[in-house]
Amino acid sequence: MASSMCGMFPGQQPPGSLPPPGPGGPGQPGLLTGTPGNRGANNTLVDELEASFEACFASLVSQDYVNGTDQEEIRTGVDQCIQKFLDVARQTECFFLQKRLQLSVQKPEQVEKEDASELKNELQRKEMLIQKHLAKIHHWQQVLEDINVQHKKPTELPQGPLAFLEQASANLPAPMKPN
Known part of the structure; x- marks a missing residue:
């Protein structure tokens, strides 16, 4: 879409044609140097882009727009600033x-x-x-293995009336020795 808009602006060639030599030398049209046409002698495309961006920003924070009562006028002004910025951005x-x-x-x-x-x-x-994904997979495989090992331990313990008490007492911490 952007390449189809190249011929829409004054001083631009259609896609596929090489631009004429500009003031910057052969094949150097005016991005950083002034060119005749839609830009002033000292105004470059980069300067215009910057100025139009600043104008967009200024129109959004301007006291005129904050204190204004006509919403349609405010909307029109902001739309014009944004449209100019978009036009210069397309040119760039x-x-x-x-x-x-x-x-x-x-x-x-x-x-x-x-x-x-x-x-x-x-x-x-x-x-x-x-x-990164392999590391995560390895981590979760390890977690699953740990869970499986914990579930296998109770079945390996001897079965009997005191087996539960033996298992519970094995998990208790040792009593602390008095000093």
Whole structure:
């Protein structure tokens, strides 16, 4: 979905096309440098994202909104701030998707290395999870063995009228010796 929105904003190319050289050099469009179009000369995409986030936050804690009585006006203002933030976030995402596409075209081996690294990390994480579960299984098997051993002890004791008393007295602690 995000890649389908890349052409929705001014100054952006459709997916699959490489961006024109920007002020940062060939193939370096303006994430960190100002570009003509929808951003000012000194305003970067990162600055816009930060400013729109701050505007969202400010609109939620502003005294104007706290003291305001018109709920519809408050809702409209907050919605506009959030929509601007989402638009700039989409532009930022599109920028990174374009860079990722450029990287995959120019250096496909780098993408394969990253994929292999991600798979190795996933395998390590899953191996650790398996070890954790095996430790839990071992613990509960030991608990079950202990319970089984305790249940077998009463049947191994001699049967008779005094067997219960002998068993009970065996479990009593020894009397303390006076000093």
